[in-house]
Amino acid sequence: MNPTEPATAQLHTAVPETADALRHRLILDSAIDVAIIATDCEGRVTDWNHGAEHVFGWSAQEMLGEPADRLFTAQDQTDHRPAIEMQSALETGRASDERQHLKKDGSLFWGSGDMLPLRGSDGAHLGFLRILRDSTREREAAEAQRAEAAFLSGVLAASGDCIKVLDLDANLSFMSERGQRLMEVSDFNAIRGCDS
Numbered sequence: 525m526n527p528t529e530p531a532t533a534q535l536h537t538a539v540p541e542t543a544d545a546l547r548h549r550l551i552l553d554s555a556i557d558v559a560i561i562a563t564d565c566e567g568r569v570t571d572w573n574h575g576a577e578h579v580f581g582w583s584a585q586e587m588l589g590e591p592a593d594r595l596f597t598a599q600d601q602t603d604h605r606p607a608i609e610m611q612s613a614l615e616t617g618r619a620s621d622e623r624q625h626l627k628k629d630g631s632l633f634w635g636s637g638d639m640l641p642l643r644g645s646d647g648a649h650l651g652f653l654r655i656l657r658d659s660t661r662e663r664e665a666a667e668a669q670r671a672e673a674a675f676l677s678g679v680l681a682a683s684g685d686c687i688k689v690l691d692l693d694a695n696l697s698f699m700s701e702r703g704q705r706l707m708e709v710s711d712f713n714a715i716r717g718c719d720s
Contacts, residue, residue, distance in 0.1 A: 559635075561654040562642060567592045567606055570651060579635070579658050581628030592654065595625050597632065610652055613639045622659060634660045694719060 552560055552573040559579040562571035569592055572584040580587075580595060593606045600606070600623065612619035618638050625635040637656030644650050677698065680687050686703030688696060695717045704712055 557657060559637070559654070559656045561587075561592060561595075561656070562651060563592050563654070564651040565649060567610060567652070579627075579633075579656065580625070586628075597624050597626055600624075609639050613641050613652060614649065617641065622663075625656070633658050634663045 552571075553575075555573060555575045556578050557575060558573075559576035560571075560573040561569060561576050564570050569587045569590050572582075572587045576587070577583055591606075593601055596606055605623070609619040609621065618640055620638045622634065622636040624632045627633060635656045636659040637654060640653045640655075642650045642653050680689070680698060680700050683700050684702050685700065686706045687698075687700040688703060689698035691697045696715060696719075697717070699707070699709065699712055699715075703709075709715060
């Protein structure tokens with residue numbers, strides 16, 4: 525047996541692991557709109573992708589070793605939300621939430637995400653993985669749409685006329701209260717969606 529053979533075998537197995545680790549890092553860092561954060565079992569940050577930098581404002585260098593609690597609002601910290609989420613993730617395999625989170629500059633944003641337990645190949649608990657995205661725009665757009673619909677519904681309901689609103693398929697989606705009385709409709713939900 526050649527004395528260099530074991531060293532060569534070790535070298536060949538080490539190269540794919542290094543390439544694989546680099547590939548995983550590139551994948552994580554390509555997700556720039558999604559914060560991917562790993563923590564140890566106590567909630568201290570062990571990995572922080574470029575998406576987390578983009579979403580929260582802190583660099584990986586600033587966050588590594590820091591408690592992930594700092595991403596939560598003061599009220600959530602007082603209410604022990606980080607610990608509750610970790611416990612829930614351990615018990616159920618996932619903790620999903622949508623709540624306000626804190627950016628480096630002190631501003632708040634709506635974050636939607638999941639926390640999952642990280643486990644080794646032997647099943648041992650190693651920490652947690654948090655995947656989160658900024659859902660502020662979607663939340664604000666949905667709220668504006670709800671407010672607009674409520675306003676329009678209020679205006680139409682206040683009318684003394686019989687007003688019907690149809691969707692694009694000509695199905696009934698709204699009828700004013702006056703219209704329901706005139707047409708003797710006691711349960712609008714029974715005719716909602718019917719052809720007009």
